[in-house]
């Protein structure tokens with residue numbers, strides 16, 4: 001008899017005795033201890049009447065007895081409500097500010113994700129006198145600066161030191177939601193942008209953000225928030241100019257939860273549905289006495305009400321199976337994931353040549369301009385588009401109401417990819433289905449991959465064979481059209497590239513944002 005597989009033990013000792021989020025229960029707002037009544041009202045306006053388990057658990061460690069004493073590392077399934085889990089206690093702690101200054105920073109890997117998180121803050125923060133800003137490069141840097149920094153009118157007769165930015169610039173926001181690249185731009189170049197007063201740092205989708213350096217945003221932020229005024233006077237002349245305004249040194253002070261320290265500790269919360277346990281990655285965060293919070297015993301969890309199915313077919317018949325599947329799903333909102341931006345484009349073009357398919361299908365990928373992506377996303381949210389063909393640009397964090405199905409057109413290479421893709425459905429306790437199209441030779445590897453997650457059973461989805469047969473002739477003609485389309489696009493691209501390469505050509509000078 002085969003020996004049962006041993007669970008892998010985290011290397012870091014503090015990860016071995018986590019708080020188990022699954023032991024917490026939903027809590028009605030009126031029973032949540034110490035919740036500010038204005039926030040309760042704001043939550044009700046959002047349609048929220050109780051907090052989810054991860055939100056209750058984090059509340060206990062922040063506003064409750066935990067009192068923000070420790071940095072929190074939160075591993076909780078997709079759609080379990082992690083955004084509000086960190087947003088709510090931070091907003092409550094920062095409520096009724098005496099002066100406006102940037103005190104909370106939330107970093108996310110993509111613009112669309114940052115926009116989504118900003119909406120959550122914007123729904124609760126104004127209720128307690130806080131404002132939220134966005135630094136994602138969606139608008140011009142000048143527009144962004146004017147939304148983030150205020151320059152108060154000078155009073156007559158008062159002398160101002162032009163070098164002292166704190167006298168002439170003021171933050172317009174208390175909370176900033178940012179992508180790493182734009183954040184570094186502001187740190188380096190925006191006059192008056194300061195992390196001097198920062199009290200909370202959230203690194204959402206931590207494992208994704210720690211995978212790349214993104215212009216060294218993390219060491220930069222940590223450096224700027226760790227230095228004290230005392231050190232500053234000695235180091236001032238030696239810091240590289242890339243660290244931007246030296247006004248980002250934090251002020252001295254004492255606050256609750258930072259016993260024995262003469263300056264406020266920067267509280268960090270890091271989160272993911274697949275939080276890394278790699279010490280070499282986590283060390284970059286410089287966590288203070290971290291507390292690991294996770295759901296259940298298994299490292300990887302899928303949403304409780306997610307059903308997983310597989311469809312086995314030959315490579316060349318994949319489009320046919322996909323079309324037949326989409327027909328059986330009869331217009332339900334659906335995201336189809338492919339392995340690359342190129343195959344996203346090709347598949348979307350091909351599907352739109354299936355004339356009988358009465359479904360609005362659009363692509364969403366990193367190859368497109370942000371404006372196009374945002375427009376597509378809006379149409380998908382509003383239900384004007386029913387099927388989104390996406391590269392992994394949509395994999396993480398995106399919360400779109402009513403997505404009932406996720407289809408892996410290409411098998412996800414890792415369990416983490418499966419979890420994040422599948423997690424676009426079955427959110428907030430709703431039911432959802434994840435279908436994966438597989439070649440015969442992929443079945444075994446896919447089974448092994450799913451075994452790494454809880455509730456990993458995956459039945460074969462029964463597609464009636466006549467539904468596939470009937471599509472053959474349309475498929476042949478759609479393929480022909482796709483071929484013509486690819487040729488046309490290739491020749492257009494060639495022409496564009498040769499024009500761009502000409503010396504003095506305006507297009508040749510265009511740079512990517």
Ligand SMILES: Nc1ncnc2c1ncn2[C@@H]1O[C@H](COP(=O)(O)OP(=O)(O)OP(=O)(O)O)[C@@H](O)[C@H]1O
Nearest residue numbers: 048050051052078079080081082083273397399428
């Ligand atoms: N207490 C609540 N009651 C009802 N709905 C909630 C509650 N908290 C969050 N939600 C909703 O649940 C959905 C998922 O929340 P959220 O996006 O924060 O999940 P997540 O855990 O961050 O997921 P992911 O790991 O995919 O980023 C959102 O639509 C959100 O509005």
